[in-house]
Amino acid sequence: MRATYMYGAGDVRVVDAADPKIEQPTDALVRVVRACVCGSDLHPYHSMPPSAEGTPMGHEFVGVVEEVGAEVTSVRAGDFVIAPFAVSCGACEFCRAGLQTSCVRGGFWSDPGIGTAGGQAEAVRVPLADGTLVRVPVDEGADDALLASLLTLSDVYGTGWHAAVTGGVTEGSTVTVIGDGAVGLLAVLSARQLGAERIVLMGRHRARTDLGREFGATDVVAERGAEGIERVRDLTAGGSAIVLEAVGHMPAYEQAVGVVRPGGVISRVGVPQYEEAPVGFASLFGPNVTLTGGPAPVRAYIDRLLPAVLDGTVRPGRVFDRTVSLEETPKGYAAMDAREALKAMIRP
Amino acid sequence: MRATYMYGAGDVRVVDAADPKIEQPTDALVRVVRACVCGSDLHPYHSMPPSAEGTPMGHEFVGVVEEVGAEVTSVRAGDFVIAPFAVSCGACEFCRAGLQTSCVRGGFWSDPGIGTAGGQAEAVRVPLADGTLVRVPVDEGADDALLASLLTLSDVYGTGWHAAVTGGVTEGSTVTVIGDGAVGLLAVLSARQLGAERIVLMGRHRARTDLGREFGATDVVAERGAEGIERVRDLTAGGSAIVLEAVGHMPAYEQAVGVVRPGGVISRVGVPQYEEAPVGFASLFGPNVTLTGGPAPVRAYIDRLLPAVLDGTVRPGRVFDRTVSLEETPKGYAAMDAREALKAMIRP
Missing domain, CATH: 3.90.180.10 (Medium-chain alcohol dehydrogenases, catalytic domain)
Incomplete structure (x- = not known):
């Protein structure tokens, strides 16, 4: 064959x-x-x-x-x-x-x-x-x-769903999805199905983020880095209680840490292209942020x-x-x- | 004054x-x-x-x-x-x-x-x-x-309690507590109060682990490193669903990663003396391990x-x-x- x-x-x-x-x-x-x-x-x-x-x-x-x-x-x-x-x-x-x-x-x-x-x-x-x-x-x-x-x-659909489920998305949740690839877009769809009210999609490919809006994204943030973080924090009045990370590269992890709200959850389903990452007082520990997710x-x-x-x-x-x-x-x-x-x- | x-x-x-x-x-x-x-x-x-x-x-x-x-x-x-x-x-x-x-x-x-x-x-x-x-x-x-x-x-009591609560300890849980300092011992007490059935305490100071037993530890593992990990994995038939990390040094984090069960939770309350730590496929991501906790x-x-x-x-x-x-x-x-x-x- x-x-x-x-x-x-x-x-x-x-x-x-x-x-x-x-x-x-x-x-x-x-x-x-x-x-x-x-x-x-x-x-x-x-x-x-x-x-x-x-x-x-x-x-x-x-x-x-x-x-x-x-x-x-x-x-x-x-x-x-x-x-x-x-x-x-x-x-x-x-x-x-x-x-x-x-x-x-x-x-x-x-x-x-x-x-x-x-x-x-x-x-x-x-x-x-x-x-x-x-x-x-x-x-x-x-x-x-x-x-x-x-x-x-x-x-990809099951993986987006896993992100939303392990992230704890429920009726009325505010969710930020990092990544406008297939998994990110289906994490948007999944979050919507689970009742999320506010879904911010971080991505800069217009055709993709447009599909993301059709799947349920309420806001799209095309900026990255510090600017993207600031935009999301503005939109979510200080940070997103749930962040779904659907990329796997370190900058996406850093975005997740930047936009998550104290006491919030970062759920990762993008396969990490790093082994070590910041998890100490200045990133996850200080604000009691939970890191979860994995292969769906x-x-x-x-x-x-x-x-x-x-x-x-x-x-x-x-x-x-x-x-x-x-x-x-x-x-x-x-x-x-x-x-x-x-x-x-x-x-x- | x-x-x-x-x-x-x-x-x-x-x-x-x-x-x-x-x-x-x-x-x-x-x-x-x-x-x-x-x-x-x-x-x-x-x-x-x-x-x-x-x-x-x-x-x-x-x-x-x-x-x-x-x-x-x-x-x-x-x-x-x-x-x-x-x-x-x-x-x-x-x-x-x-x-x-x-x-x-x-x-x-x-x-x-x-x-x-x-x-x-x-x-x-x-x-x-x-x-x-x-x-x-x-x-x-x-x-x-x-x-x-x-x-x-x-x-220290509220901090041990926080570890147990964010770790999701409930009736019948199997829990491993890393560290026999005051917080570790009170994490044992807290886990017991929340109904944990099996509580493995990792510590090697006999007077402290004896108090840990009085607080509710069912097993004490004095070994560290690979040997300690193997002992806990044996005692818990392949890993502990909940791990409470009450130290804050990298070796304790590594112990936690080593003893946690796939799908399990590591709850940290020891103030991390590191900023970066392993969280990739080989540590947390692959087995869908959740990392939680923070200042109580x-x-x-x-x-x-x-x-x-x-x-x-x-x-x-x-x-x-x-x-x-x-x-x-x-x-x-x-x-x-x-x-x-x-x-x-x-x-x-």
Whole structure:
């Protein structure tokens, strides 16, 4: 089959790869119907050291089950499924608690221990299929907009939702969202769904922030740095009680610390591109600010989010503004990297 | 009057100072009945640069009101009062929300803007007396043990309580407390009061951890570093859902990260002696660990904690194992620094 590998920063290629097949009785084989490029794929796109063997890419896809191992009971050949960005067993303490990203048997698609390739490919062997996949009552002939929205449930919508949930958004909340990428925009949508009254979106790409307004942002702040912080603090009368950080770079963290209100919460879902950050008296400790978030257990949220997607009440798939074929996947990366595309969908 | 000043690391002196007097109509003048040395006073004791003018010390005291300004209504001359370690107005948004340490008009005793000296003195001018002081129906002739326990409500008991509350301790919780100083031990007591079932205390001073057991610790881990982490992870079947960090040094933070369970909470109340710390994928983000805590708004907790202190159900004052006169205050610092004393009380 054809599959996408990254061989170093800026070096994405679609190559011939071994056809996946059932290896464990708990596996399922899924033919990919839609996949996409994630904002987090841009981090290695900027920094991956060169390698000859490459790394399989892609952790977001929906598809049709082609075959299942002998022990798989929840899906069968022909089922349309959403594959969350983490593999999870569904049975361990963490899966039962809704923290599938900490599953003791699972992991991320490209983890060596998971032993499967990425979703930017024609097909994927899905380990722990019962715990990982979610069957959805549609078929691959469903309309493009619906498929796009279902695809967001594999990562970006669930990730935006996780930000809002761990940030404690509730009826009447004031929320600031940092980042106008797909996750930031879907954090806006999620905050709105959870009842937030005031949603300030920090972002400076007009087309994106316009979509953010449609998703529920009440204010947009295009400024960054000290100026952006001052604007948000003005708009929120001294700081935002809840800040959702959907970028992952240090300046975004610093923005979050700058705009959060004493006693407030910073919820991070952008994958941190730093290990150390300010947390001492002058940043988090002094004003009793809580830092929370992490990789979203999107598997835990799909049941909650699916109905409004299926009935069209929400259309998170609007974050896709570019569609490429599998062979054109490198163009999808390049377009997102150049910010010509917000999020690129791949149609194998 | 006589008052305690620090002139640099290790250099604490009791000196003649101007008698405090009412300066604002919202002030009260309090004669100190008991004060004490805080674990956090040891941080400048180790690191303060030398200065000729010195810094007034002490932020924990109980005493008797001698005089009040014209606008003070909640206390009057003769009242016995507890002075929390932060000055607060009682009226602003943060005070009303129970976050008096972020009061927009208040501050800490030694903040230049607060304009008053510290509590390790014969008397203190208390700004914003109505919002700051808590009247208690006892008199200075009350027994020593009760006065000691009331004194803990000015800081260490409320701080341990804050750790437990912001950590989310509830009926049946498993909690690990890092640090066997007064705050750590009172975090144990607080966790027990809030219903924690399993309380692991990390500390290696036998007399202190014995008191920790009396306060409710079910296990004591004396080991530190990797060995201590492994012991706690064994005891808690893979990590503690709640970790209360009551030290403030980087190794304690690292212990907290090492023993916390995926999806768990680290609540810090030890004043951080670092500004940057690990918070990225490998520490907090990957396992969805929440970092919370900060300076305790002890003013918010006194009403809740006072009854059990007054009726003797709890005896947090047991953390004091040394009493000195005001003139001997430098000896109190030295004894705590040498770990010969857990916490030194000052009887002016």
